[in-house]
Amino acid sequence: MIPLHRCAEVAKAHRDGTPIVALESTIITHGMPYPQNLEVARQVEADVRAAGATPATIAVINGQLHIGLEDAELEKLAQAKGVAKLSRADMAACIATGGTGATTVAATMIAAHLADICVFATGGIGGVHKGAETSFDISADLLELAQTPVTVVAAGAKAILDVAKTLEVLETQGVPVITVGQDSFPAFWSSTSALRSPLRMDDPAQIAAAHVTRAQLGLPGGQLVANPIPSADEIPAADLAPIIATAQNDANTHGITGKAVTPYLLQRIFELTEGKSLSANIALVRNNARLASRIAAALALKVN
Ligand code: PSU
Ligand code: MN
Numbered sequence: 410m411i412p413l414h415r416c417a418e419v420a421k422a423h424r425d426g427t428p429i430v431a432l433e434s435t436i437i438t439h440g441m442p443y444p445q446n447l448e449v450a451r452q453v454e455a456d457v458r459a460a461g462a463t464p465a466t467i468a469v470i471n472g473q474l475h476i477g478l479e480d481a482e483l484e485k486l487a488q489a490k491g492v493a494k495l496s497r498a499d500m501a502a503c504i505a506t507g508g509t510g511a512t513t514v515a516a517t518m519i520a521a522h523l524a525d526i527c528v529f530a531t532g533g534i535g536g537v538h539k540g541a542e543t544s545f546d547i548s549a550d551l552l553e554l555a556q557t558p559v560t561v562v563a564a565g566a567k568a569i570l571d572v573a574k575t576l577e578v579l580e581t582q583g584v585p586v587i588t589v590g591q592d593s594f595p596a597f598w599s600s601t602s603a604l605r606s607p608l609r610m611d612d613p614a615q616i617a618a619a620h621v622t623r624a625q626l627g628l629p630g631g632q633l634v635a636n637p638i639p640s641a642d643e644i645p646a647a648d649l650a651p652i653i654a655t656a657q658n659d660a661n662t663h664g665i666t667g668k669a670v671t672p673y674l675l676q677r678i679f680e681l682t683e684g685k686s687l688s689a690n691i692a693l694v695r696n697n698a699r700l701a702s703r704i705a706a707a708l709a710l711k712v713n
Contacts, residue, residue: 419477422463428705431521447487460702472507515553530701536575555582565595595637617707642692
């Protein structure tokens, strides 16, 4: 196996068998502007610690796979320009050539699993893009959930995606989609959508038990936990719909394709909402970090 570079805090938690929560880095480099990205990355790590778990932000730096970043490394990554966005397809090439890159949900799951981390918190996962029937743009995150045994906590799927098709692909791939505290599948910036969640669990211990049971059944893959944004922080879906349509149009006009699509849409929506999308995004990531910590704590009780 390739060497893992655990920071001191994560190395200790790994030795002691205490709960660890993985965090991705693409949200830092491609999902939010500087300096808010750095503030949020630090805040989310603090939220995980306050909830009694250890944060492990994952990234590739100079060809080394880092499981947990020192603060100086986090700061450098948050300020860096032109950092590679690494998914399953690019991670090995980046490591082999001594490169630096931020990990998406898919790549973070791969790294977390190598590092014995079962729970991972993020904002939103990639999914099936609108118009995928012609563009074929389906995020590698969905296929990763089908094969790598990590429980991923997200706030549902963004309305930049075709959420109904995203749920269909997850079902086809055998990925459990578990919404917490409500029957409706959450829509990232809004707590509810018109779609019903395939599964519902209200207790982190049940989610931990389902994770363990999947492994006992010999089923590969992880689970998607959909955690609704707190209602005080949500943006009504109707307010966002025209903004998303404009962002989508702009992406088409500028010929944005492939891995550039998601970062472009996120940046455009940030501009068009004058930063409101970002405040909601921050609130939901923090909320996800807290829930992931509780699931990790419940899992540590079962495993140790
Ligand atoms: N959705 C968000 N914020 C993000 C991303 C998705 O709300 O930062 C990032 C995540 O890293 C996710 C990646 O794994 O985008 C998906 O990219 P793509 O659609 O190219 O697979
Ligand atoms: Mn894509």
